[in-house]
Amino acid sequence: MESCLEMGKHIIVSKAQSWSGGKHKTGDMVALQMNPDKLVRVLHVVARAFISEMVIFTVANALYCVIRSVSQWSAGTSRTEESIHIAYCSLIEKAEHFVYIEGGLDDSGAASVRAIMHWQYRTICRGQNSIFHNLYDLLGSKVHDYISFYGLRSYGKLFDGGPVATSQVYVHSKIMIVDDCIALIGSANINDRSLLGSRDSEIAIVIEDKELINSYMGGQPWKAGKFCWSLRLSLWSEHLGLRPGQINQIVDPVSDSTYKDTWMGTAKTNTTIYQDVFSCLTPTTS
Secondary structure (H helix, E strand, O other), rough: OOHHHHHHHHHHHHHHHHHHHHHHHHHOOOOOOOHHHHHHHHHHHHHHHHHHHHHOOOOOOEEEEEEEEEOOHHHHHOOOOHHHHHHHHHHHOOOOOOOOOOOOOOOOOOOOHHHHHHHHHHOOOOOOOHHHHHHHHHHHHHHHHHOOOOOOEEEEOOOOOEEEEEOOOOOOOOEEEOOOOOOEEEEEOOOOHOOOOOOOOOOEEEEEEOEEEEEEEEEEEEEOOOHHHHHHHHHHHHOOOOOOOHHHOOOOOOHHHHHHHHHHHHHHHHHHHHHHHHOOOOOOOO
16 A cells, blocks of 8 residues: 555656646746645545455555656656656567557547547558558468457436437556556557657556466466456456456456457447447447
8 A cells, every 4th residue: 555655656746747847848827736745645545545445456565667758848857768668568578478458549539639540540450561460461360369459338328318328438547467467557548649758748657566366377377466467357347347256257368268258259249239229330340
């Protein structure tokens, strides 16, 4: 608990430096009411209330490292820092079994957002240089056994008595979990704007578990990190609509029963339902 609070304090101070640096460089004349000490006190209250309500999510012993995307204009640093970018690349390259990434993009219809989405599609599945095209050359039709992309969507009423509506879920805290042992959590999207360091200022933390628990990976015994394992189970159970008694269905993240039967099966069913009810998906959406 105290480690989490100390990490939060460092993040607040770092962001305060970033905001102050940006204000100074842009000539913003609006007074910036920033009191890091006050924010830290608020953090203690909020963090303790949040942790006391967690059910599946478990705080454990771990190593923490703050990483950033900042530069001279945004944080007053002497050189551009892209440690979030470096961490993403390093953790993905060192992964042994699986990489799970949650990211978000505001589907507001703005031209800039649409431009980013265009290049993301080009990166994922459109064109000779896309991930899917290159993997298909190596794996053929088995490519979907190794990589897949999904969208989060929800439904509800905007007001009492109103019609049922649907919308994509915007993920603000981006997350990557590697092998149930290491997690990267922060504000940066996976694009040049967030990762180069010379553009948007971003902050994240890398969490490496030191408290290990018995789990499974690909049907074999595996030592998983207590925090990363419980974080993944918490997220997946929410996304898949699992009840507490069904968590055992997703303990092994790469088994066919988890990946194909539970994860892909749920996605296929939900896609059909949302399309039938709301007609909100294009033929290529999955």
